[in-house]
Amino acid sequence: MSVTTLSSSALAQRQPSWLARLFDYKPFLIVMCLAPAIGLLAVFLTYPLGLGIWLAFTDTTIGRSGVFVGFENFQYLLTDPLWWNAVFYSVVYTAIATFGKFALGFWLALLLNNHFPFKSLLRAIVLLPWIVPTVLSALAFWWIYDPQFSIISYLLVDVLHWRETNIDFLGSPWPARLSLIAANIWRGIPFVAISLLAGLQTISPSLYEAAMLDGASAWQRFRYITFPMMMPILAIVMTFSIIFTFTDFQLVYAITRGGPVNSTHLLATLAFQRGIAGGELGEGAAIAVSMIPFLVFATVFSYFGLARRKWQQGESNE
Amino acid sequence: MSDTVAQASAVARAAPDTMAWDSGLRRLMMIYLPLACFVIILLFPFYWMAITSFKPNAELMNFREHNPFWISSPTLTHVKHLLFDTAYPRWLWTTMLVAIGSTTLSLLASTLAAYAIERLRFRGSPYVGLGIYLAYLVPPSILFIPLATVVVQFGLFDSPMALILVYPTFLVPFCTWLLIGYFKSIPYELEECALVDGATRLQILRRITLPLAVPGLISAGIFSFTLSWNEFIYALAFIQSGANKTVPVAILTELVTGDVYQWGALMAGSLLGSLPVAIFYSLFVDYYVSSLTGAVKE
Numbered sequence: 001m002s003v004t005t006l007s008s009s010a011l012a013q014r015q016p017s018w019l020a021r022l023f024d025y026k027p028f029l030i031v032m033c034l035a036p037a038i039g040l041l042a043v044f045l046t047y048p049l050g051l052g053i054w055l056a057f058t059d060t061t062i063g064r065s066g067v068f069v070g071f072e073n074f075q076y077l078l079t080d081p082l083w084w085n086a087v088f089y090s091v092v093y094t095a096i097a098t099f100g101k102f103a104l105g106f107w108l109a110l111l112l113n114n115h116f117p118f119k120s121l122l123r124a125i126v127l128l129p130w131i132v133p134t135v136l137s138a139l140a141f142w143w144i145y146d147p148q149f150s151i152i153s154y155l156l157v158d159v160l161h162w163r164e165t166n167i168d169f170l171g172s173p174w175p176a177r178l179s180l181i182a183a184n185i186w187r188g189i190p191f192v193a194i195s196l197l198a199g200l201q202t203i204s205p206s207l208y209e210a211a212m213l214d215g216a217s218a219w220q221r222f223r224y225i226t227f228p229m230m231m232p233i234l235a236i237v238m239t240f241s242i243i244f245t246f247t248d249f250q251l252v253y254a255i256t257r258g259g260p261v262n263s264t265h266l267l268a269t270l271a272f273q274r275g276i277a278g279g280e281l282g283e284g285a286a287i288a289v290s291m292i293p294f295l296v297f298a299t300v301f302s303y304f305g306l307a308r309r310k311w312q313q314g315e316s317n318e
Numbered sequence: 319m320s321d322t323v324a325q326a327s328a329v330a331r332a333a334p335d336t337m338a339w340d341s342g343l344r345r346l347m348m349i350y351l352p353l354a355c356f357v358i359i360l361l362f363p364f365y366w367m368a369i370t371s372f373k374p375n376a377e378l379m380n381f382r383e384h385n386p387f388w389i390s391s392p393t394l395t396h397v398k399h400l401l402f403d404t405a406y407p408r409w410l411w412t413t414m415l416v417a418i419g420s421t422t423l424s425l426l427a428s429t430l431a432a433y434a435i436e437r438l439r440f441r442g443s444p445y446v447g448l449g450i451y452l453a454y455l456v457p458p459s460i461l462f463i464p465l466a467t468v469v470v471q472f473g474l475f476d477s478p479m480a481l482i483l484v485y486p487t488f489l490v491p492f493c494t495w496l497l498i499g500y501f502k503s504i505p506y507e508l509e510e511c512a513l514v515d516g517a518t519r520l521q522i523l524r525r526i527t528l529p530l531a532v533p534g535l536i537s538a539g540i541f542s543f544t545l546s547w548n549e550f551i552y553a554l555a556f557i558q559s560g561a562n563k564t565v566p567v568a569i570l571t572e573l574v575t576g577d578v579y580q581w582g583a584l585m586a587g588s589l590l591g592s593l594p595v596a597i598f599y600s601l602f603v604d605y606y607v608s609s610l611t612g613a614v615k616e
Contacts, residue, residue: 024518026438033434034446036427037490041453044465045487049456052464060467104356111353122357124603129360131599131606133548135566136588140363143370143581151366154381189360194607240455247457250550254570268459268551275463276555288460299455 055285062279073286083287086265090294093181093266094246100185101241102234105192110226112193113200123194130190138254141183145169145255173263176256180264183251192237199233200226235303242298247291267291364592371396371586378581396582397590404573405561406587413547413564414594416478420485421542425535428490432497433523437509447498454491461487462555469556476558484556485546492545493538500534501527537605544595544606565591 022028056073060066077083112123129137144151146169153166169179203226211221249268252258258265258273265273267287275284370378372392377384384390400406434440435447465484466475474480504527512522528535553564560572569587573580599606 020518023520026440026519029519030434030438030440033430033438037431037450037494038446040423040427040483040486040490041450044468044484045453045456045461048461048464048468051467052460055464055467107352108356111349111356114349116349116353120603122353123607124600125357126360127603127606128364128596128599131544131595132364132592133550133566133595135548135550135570136592137363137367139569139584139588140367143585144363144366146581149379149381149581151386154386158381186360186363189356243455243457247459249459250566253550253554271459271463272551272555276466281463281467284463288463291457291460295457 052285053289055282056289057286058282060281060285062281066282069282073283074290076283077286077290082262082265082270083290085262086267086270086287087290087294089177089264090246090266090291092177093184093248094242094298097181097184097188097245098238098242100181101188101192101245102238104185105189106196108189108193109196109200110222112197123197127190127194129187130194134187134250135254137187138183138251141179141186141251142170142255145179147171170256171260173260176260176264180252180255183255184245184248187251188241188245192241195237196230196233199230203229238302239299242302243295246294246298367585367589367592370581371589373582375582396580396586399580399583400586400590404583405568406565406590408561409563409565409568410590410594412478412562413566413591416481416485416553416564417543417546419478419482420489420546421539423482424486424489424493424542425539427486428493428497428538429528429531429535431490432494432501433527435494436498436501437506437523437527438519447494450491450494452491454488454495458488458549458551462551465552466555475556476562478557478562480556481546481549481553481564484552485542485549489542489545493542496538496541497531497534500531504530533605533608536602537608540598540602540605543598547595 023032055066057068057070058066059069059072108126112119112126116122143149147166150166150169152169153163156163157166168175170176207225207229208221211225216224246266247268248266249272252264252266252269253272256264258269267290271284271287273284274280274287278284369387369389372394373389374391374393374395377390431446431450435443435450469475469480469484472480474483508526508530509522512526517525548566549564550566553567554571557563557567560568563572565587569584569591573584573587
């Protein structure tokens with residue numbers, strides 16, 4: 001092995017071709033290495049992002065390039081009750097689902113942080129809802145929420161006799177909204193739990209020992225050690241979670257497509273309905289762009305609101 | 319008050335009798351019971367999916383005479399319908415092609431990028447890294463409308479090639495970030511030795527850094543594969559013809575027809591569509607967990 005590397009490198013030193021020298025020239029190498037990634041991202045991410053903002057100010061439709069119309073699209077959206085409805089539901093959806101995911105996910109992480117047999121198997125099973133394609137598990141939820149043959153209704157009506165009639169999960173606005181949120185929480189728990197579990201495992205046990213010697217109760221240990229120590233990782237996971245919950249599309253599109261009577265439209269599904277299905281690219285782009293302020297606000301809020309406590313981990317503020 | 323309670327509980331903790339109770343019943347109530355609930359709730363939709371796929375229609379629509387939680391006479395009708403009466407095999411093939419293509423492309427691009435950012439170290443390399451990371455925070459829901467026009471401009475509309483080229487927008491940032499972390503963990507001395515021996519930069523990357531980063535490459539690869547298998551909104555917006563659709567889109571748009579839903583076939587399709595990632599997942603569980611947590615911790 002060492003002989004071959006030696007001989008080949010000796011060869012390279014004797015007669016370095018201009019190509020070999022070019023590839024050893026650092027600035028050239030840096031450009032070559034970064035080119036594919038930066039190129040892909042520039043063409044398919046940065047350019048469309050700019051184009052999307054431009055489209056939002058035009059009246060482009062599918063098959064016809066539009067002209068600049070200023071804020072007309074946004075002015076129209078502000079008078080559109082459906083857009084306000086989507087904003088309202090997006091905020092409600094994100095707020096309740098994020099709260100649910102983090103409450104239950106944190107709980108699950110704390111449970112998984114204990115020692116018990118088959119721990120790694122259990123951890124693997126828990127992550128399944130996150131691995132499986134969302135649309136496919138959403139279909140399973142659609143079937144679980146069926147008005148006639150819902151298994152939940154069957155349990156409540158025929159087995160437990162708690163109710164007289166089947167639950168109409170997706171037939172009227174609020175039940176439909178809450179059913180979608182439940183499905184989103186179900187899908188989000190594993191990611192939160194496994195990420196937070198990784199954070200929990202970095203907390204030094206000596207902190208708990210010291211607290212126990214001082215007579216701290218389980219709640220006090222959670223409140224004054226676990227929670228503050230978890231703040232930095234909570235901030236990152238929550239930022240991600242909020243961004244991807246607010247812009248969620250798949251669950252709603254698969255289960256209700258915005259119905260009943262447009263009550264469960266998120267901004268993303270409304271943008272799809274107007275932009276792609278309806279062909280009004282300009283208006284769809286305006287709806288998509290209208291998500292950006294919310295996202296920036298949510299990111300700044302969750303990241304800086306939580307992450308400033310980094311010093312508590314004994315690290316310097318970055 | 320709370321002080322005395324805390325002291326009392328500390329005393330109680332020290333007593334051996336209560337310790338036994340503590341580790342027995344208390345553990346059952348506080349850990350195993352909630353854990354069991356979590357596992358049941360998290361797995362139930364899959365159980366329901368699986369059991370529906372093999373139930374004959376008569377049982378599916380009749381909870382009074384058949385226990386819905388079990389199958390009395392399992393059938394393969396739905397699976398057979400799916401495989402022979404629909405384009406399902408074709409959809410599976412397209413999805414596989416797209417997932418493998420975009421994973422290869424993203425791995426290639428992000429390995430080179432991560433190597434340049436972490437090891438070639440130039441002025442501004444942290445900012446390039448941050449820029450790529452920020453790209454991950456741009457959600458597809460904002461991009462799909464302008465991207466659709468870009469795809470049309472390139473003449474790629476309705477072609478799986480469009481998906482192969484577009485998926486790296488969310489795969490590259492993730493993989494690059496993951497691989498930067500991996501490259502960081504490889505001692506720089508190894509590369510210095512090779513440099514002293516007269517190896518070129520590309521030789522170092524190929525012979526020293528990459529072999530040591532294999533676990534990272536596997537993590538990034540399986541993650542990319544899963545993410546592209548699961549992707550929905552781009553595949554929905556860019557693909558029109560039934561034959562070129564990916565599994566998640568095709569099940570929703572081609573199998574959901576009319577007012578009476580074919581729940582058996584739908585669930586069989588969902589089960590079969592989830593199976594490849596589930597198998598993949600079961601083979602590489604540890605890589606998944608480490609890449610998920612590694613990416614978050616970075």
